[in-house]
Amino acid sequence: MHILNDENGNPIAHGGQDKEHPSRTKKEENIALLQFMLSHNEHHAEELEEMAHQLKEQGMGDAAKKISEAVENFNEGNKRLSLALTLVKR
Template identity: 55%
Template sequence: MHLIKDENGNVIPHGGDDHHHDHGHTHEHCTNCGEGCQGSCTDEVVALLNYMLSHNEHHAEELDQMAENLKKMGMEDAAKTIKEGVADFQKGNMRLGLALTLVKEHLKEA
């Protein structure tokens, strides 16, 4: 996945989620902004946070289903461990959601 601009200049995720999680690239262009960074950098941060939240929620659902399947197969301990991991994952997503809200609030004030 990478970010591109649509015909209106909005930054959007591109490349889809084909479950090839090759992260051989970095997001330095999102994190190396200096003071007063605005415009495309902040748009990219908002787009990336939105994408990652959605992406993580999808994977949490997949893991939850995996845990249910393992439970049906009699692997209670593995299922319980995965469910605990999903709960931790969801806590992380809550923090990402809060960060996204804070970024958006900051942009409104700027």
């Protein structure tokens, strides 16, 4: 669906496996993965918002409303991921 870049700027396919980073500590690994997942989810929330906008214009306001509600849930989840990230960084 979309291509993202990893922390080294290399393009990776959506859902691609993280490569091994033997020189990293577990903590660094956790931070990098959580950070990646958080920005990935935020990106999806933006895409869904855009989709809701388009569906509304196409006369599918009911579907658009459900997607908007889902985006609200995404945002709630992302807030919690952000808090988790803060805790993992300590």
